Amino acid sequence: MIHATVSLEAKGLELWYGKFQALRGISVVIPHNQITAIIGPSGCGKSSLLRCFNRMNDLIPGSRVKGEVLFDGRSIYGADVDPTEVRYRIGMVFQKPNPFPKSVFDNVAFGPRVNGIQGNLEERVEHALRRAALWDEIKDRLHKSAMQLSGGQQQRLCIARTLALEPEVILMDEPCSALDPVATLKIEDLMKSLVEEYTIVIVTHNMQQAGRVSDMAAFLMMEEDRAGTLVEYGPTAQLFTNPKDKRTEDYITGRIG
Amino acid sequence: MLQRSLHSARTGVEGSTESLMRLRRQSRIREAVIQRLLLTCALVSVFTTVGIVVMLVVQAAGFFSEVSALEFFTGTQWTPLFQPRRFGVLPLVGGTILTAGIAILVALPIGLAAAIYLSEYAHDRVRRAVKPSLEILAGVPTVVYGYFALTFVTPLLRNVFPDMIVFNALSAGLVMGVMIIPMVSSLSEDAMVAVPRSLRDAAYGLGANRFEVATRVVMPAATSGIVAACILALSRAVGETMIMVIAAGSTPRLTFNPLESIQTMTAYIVQISLGETPHGTVEYYTLFAVGLLLFVMTLLMNLFSQWFVGRYREKY
Numbered sequence: 001m002i003h004a005t006v007s008l009e010a011k012g013l014e015l016w017y018g019k020f021q022a023l024r025g026i027s028v029v030i031p032h033n034q035i036t037a038i039i040g041p042s043g044c045g046k047s048s049l050l051r052c053f054n055r056m057n058d059l060i061p062g063s064r065v066k067g068e069v070l071f072d073g074r075s076i077y078g079a080d081v082d083p084t085e086v087r088y089r090i091g092m093v094f095q096k097p098n099p100f101p102k103s104v105f106d107n108v109a110f111g112p113r114v115n116g117i118q119g120n121l122e123e124r125v126e127h128a129l130r131r132a133a134l135w136d137e138i139k140d141r142l143h144k145s146a147m148q149l150s151g152g153q154q155q156r157l158c159i160a161r162t163l164a165l166e167p168e169v170i171l172m173d174e175p176c177s178a179l180d181p182v183a184t185l186k187i188e189d190l191m192k193s194l195v196e197e198y199t200i201v202i203v204t205h206n207m208q209q210a211g212r213v214s215d216m217a218a219f220l221m222m223e224e225d226r227a228g229t230l231v232e233y234g235p236t237a238q239l240f241t242n243p244k245d246k247r248t249e250d251y252i253t254g255r256i257g
Numbered sequence: 258m259l260q261r262s263l264h265s266a267r268t269g270v271e272g273s274t275e276s277l278m279r280l281r282r283q284s285r286i287r288e289a290v291i292q293r294l295l296l297t298c299a300l301v302s303v304f305t306t307v308g309i310v311v312m313l314v315v316q317a318a319g320f321f322s323e324v325s326a327l328e329f330f331t332g333t334q335w336t337p338l339f340q341p342r343r344f345g346v347l348p349l350v351g352g353t354i355l356t357a358g359i360a361i362l363v364a365l366p367i368g369l370a371a372a373i374y375l376s377e378y379a380h381d382r383v384r385r386a387v388k389p390s391l392e393i394l395a396g397v398p399t400v401v402y403g404y405f406a407l408t409f410v411t412p413l414l415r416n417v418f419p420d421m422i423v424f425n426a427l428s429a430g431l432v433m434g435v436m437i438i439p440m441v442s443s444l445s446e447d448a449m450v451a452v453p454r455s456l457r458d459a460a461y462g463l464g465a466n467r468f469e470v471a472t473r474v475v476m477p478a479a480t481s482g483i484v485a486a487c488i489l490a491l492s493r494a495v496g497e498t499m500i501m502v503i504a505a506g507s508t509p510r511l512t513f514n515p516l517e518s519i520q521t522m523t524a525y526i527v528q529i530s531l532g533e534t535p536h537g538t539v540e541y542y543t544l545f546a547v548g549l550l551l552f553v554m555t556l557l558m559n560l561f562s563q564w565f566v567g568r569y570r571e572k573y
Contacts (some may be wrong), residue, residue, distance in 0.1 A: 041445060059461055088464030098455040102477050111463035112565065114473065158459070 005085045007032045007169055008053055008090075009201040012067035015048055017060060020109075021227040022048045026067075028218055029234055035191060035200045037214035037236065039207065041251065044220045045201040047095075048216025050171050050242040053201065054090040055083040071169075088115050091162035096178045097154035098147035099161075104129075104138055107146045107157055111165040124164055132160035132189055152183025159190065170194065172202040176209065188213050207252065211240055313552060316339045323539050328544060335525075336508035336531075337540045347568075348509035349547060352519035356430040356505055357494040359515060363434025364490055368441025369476075369483070372391035375442070376449035377471040388443070395439040403503030406432035411504065418516055424506030427515035433500050440490040448482020449475050481569040488562035492555040498523040 008030035014153055015023040023045045023100065030036050030053075033136050038046045048057065055076060057063045069076050076086045088111070099107050108125040111117075117124070125142075129135040134156045155175060162170055172191070176184040191200055191213055210217055217236040220228045232239060232248045243249040282334045321329070324344045332345015371391065375384050395523045411428040460474045475482065495545050506518030507528055520528075 056458065056461065056462065059458075082464050084461075084464045092458075092462035094458060094462070096455060098453075100456060100457045100459065100474060110460070110465075110473070114460075114463065114465045114469045160464065161459075189532055212563060 004250060005032045006030070007072070008201070009070040010052070010067065011047075011070065013049075013069060014066040015045070015052060015057065016062075016064040018062040021225065023052070024223065024229050025225040026220075026230050027095055028227075028230060030199060030201055031216065032199050033195055033214050034215040035202060036216040036218065037210040038080070038201065038203045038218045038220060038222035039205070039210050039232075039251075040228070041222075042205065043226070044222045046205075046220055047173050048228065049220065050092075050173055050201060050203050053169070054087045054092055056092065058083055058088070063219050066140055081161075087242075089167050090171060091165060091167035093155070093158050093170065093172045093175045095174045097151055097158055099149070099154050101145065101147055101156050103143045104146050104157060105142040108164045109160050111161060114129070115165065117165075128160040128164040129157075130154045131163050131194070133186065133193075134160055141192070152179050152186060155179060155183070155187060156190065160188075160189055160192075163194075167198070169201065171198045172200065174203050174205065176204075176206070184209070211236065219245075219251065221247060221251070265465040268462035285522045310552070311550040312349065313545050316331075316417055317549045319537065320542035320546040323542070324546075333511045335520075337543050338534075342539075343519065344543065346522075346547060348511040349520060349522045349525050350550070351511045351513070352426065352509065353495055353503070353521040353523070353551075354514060355426045355515060355519060355522055356433060356501060357491060359427060359430025360434035360437055360494040360497075361487065361491050363431055364437045364441045364494075365487060367434075368438045368486075368490070371438065371442040372445035372483075373471045373476070374448055375446045377467055377475060388446070391439045391442055394436065395443075395532060397436070398501040399436065399497065399504070402432050402436050403429075403500040406500055406504035410507055410544065421516040422506070422518045424504060424508075424521045425516055429500050429503075430515065432504065433494055433497055436497070437490040437493055438499070440493060441486050444486030445479070445483045448479035448486065451482070452478045481566045484569075485566045486567075488558050495558070496523060496555055498527060502527050522547050526551075553572045 006029050010026050010028045013023060013026040014021065026049060027034050038049060040046050046125050051057045052065060052069055053071075053076075057065065065077055071086070071090065075081070076090075098112065102110075105125055109121055112121060112124055118186070122246060126135060128138075129138070132212065134153060137153060140147075140159075154176075159170070159175075175186050179187065188209065191202070194200065202210075202214065214236045217239045218233040219231045220241065221231050232243060232245045234244075239248060241251055243252060284379065289514075295380070329344050329346050332343055333347050334343035334345050335348045360558045375388060379387065387538045406428045407424075410432055411423060414428055415424075420428070456474055456478060457470055465473065501521040501524040505521060505524060507520050507524060508518040509520040509525065510517060512519065519525075526544055526547055529540070534540045536545075
């Protein structure tokens with residue numbers, strides 16, 4: 001099934017926070033222009049794994065990474081790699097909508113501004129907002145505070161903020177966990193339309209959501225020392241209907257987690 | 258009867274209802290006494306403030322019955338102690354603004370930079386060591402700062418400005434600036450640390466570096482706290498007395514040349530309080546007029562700061 005080219009690849013990835021090992025021996029291949037879901041019970045290291053893909057864990061004091069993460073074949077943890085460039089090309093959307101306490105426009109323009117992107121900023125902002133299916137709702141409120149938007153709008157604004165940088169990959173860390181069902185469906189529809197241009201990796205603890213949106217699914221669990229390991233990885237349909245591992249089956253059928 | 262037996266069952270002593278009631282009443286009385294006592298303590302500061310204001314206003318009224326408010330607020334000569342007597346307060350206000358301005362020019366950039374370092378760059382261990390040592394600066398008695406300005410900073414500055422006067426606004430202002438750095442940095446840092454982690458994550462996730470996160474996300478989000486810190490530091494500078502008495506001089510002069518000798522409002526009040534100014538004279542009453550003006554200035558600053566914080570506080 002994996003005919004698409006590889007976007008991101010983790011090879012024997014290990015992660016520590018101080019003395020605590022959070023991930024052990026993770027090897028996974030994220031295909032281009034598909035939605036890959038990372039699923040598993042709480043605390044199994046889903047978000048930690050996601051944050052390895054754009055070096056967000058670097059910001060946590062005491063974190064350490066072993067193994068490799070390749071992006072378009074190049075190691076993102078190489079000595080010559082600037083982590084800010086990694087984060088610019090691999091965008092991220094967080095669990096809770098976290099717009100800056102600035103105007104809608106300034107939120108979307110933030111990325112292009114700090115990265116010194118030339119060209120027409122208004123066009124770029126409009127394009128990103130259109131792409132995030134938010135333009136029609138807020139085009140008259142571009143210079144109002146982003147804090148006044150609803151939760152779902154705020155999360156789509158955060159997606160637009162990422163899109164303004166035209167990244168290659170978008171990492172989403174439980175993007176709907178703070179949203180109501182209607183807003184959740186809007187985000188899911190958005191993801192399906194974005195995947196034509198972008199590679200998406202989503203962490204979710206919502207099985208139905210993983211089933212609805214993802215092409216590939218990775219199932220993580222923690223071992224006895226609480227380090228997260230990859231139990232099974234494959235096309236979502238196969239993982240959900242015909243899991244190879246007993247633990248995957250137990251989790252999917254709701255027997256654990 | 259039922260109730261009585263229930264009570265006795267609970268206490269285990271037959272017929273103890275009355276003593277129980279008495280105990281309850283006693284504890285209620287004690288509560289009331291405690292409450293009154295605490296209220297009295299809280300009111301001490303309120304009454305003191307009211308007392309000060311009333312005293313200032315009444316005495317200042319005595320001053321303004323002899324000197325016109327117009328002369329006081331617009332005159333540019335302040336010579337109440339010798340002939341011809343002039344009562345224009347502007348030279349004192351100017352001296353205060355000049356030194357406080359120099360102080361804030363020193364404290365604002367350094368204090369903010371220190372706050373940014375502590376909240377965004379420093380490791381936990383460094384922060385825990387540096388923050389208290391910065392706050393030690395605030396604990397140094399101001400008289401020590403005053404002599405530091407006069408005997409160390411002034412000679413140093415005179416190497417650069419040979420014709421600078423011994424008592425001058427620059428040296429006093431600079432040292433006062435150092436003194437208020439901890440106020441600016443400590444309060445600003447508190448405001449910056451309170452900015453939620455999620456906003457920093459968002460900015461880092463968009464490829465911002467540490468400095469951009471600090472200046473474009475954390476500082477704007479902490480604006481209200483930072484402004485409050487600066488105004489508090491400024492009002493501290495306006496009210497600072499000892500450094501001004503020792504190092505800035507006692508020559509009321511309306512000038513914006515920091516190399517000259519000036520006199521601040523606070524230093525003038527000290528001069529009058531120490532001198533042989535007889536009670537009941539106009540010279541004596543100037544004390545209260547200047548004191549009232551100083552009080553009003555710092556009060557306005559604090560009110561502005563409160564209004565600003567309320568108006569611009571970010572709700573994350």
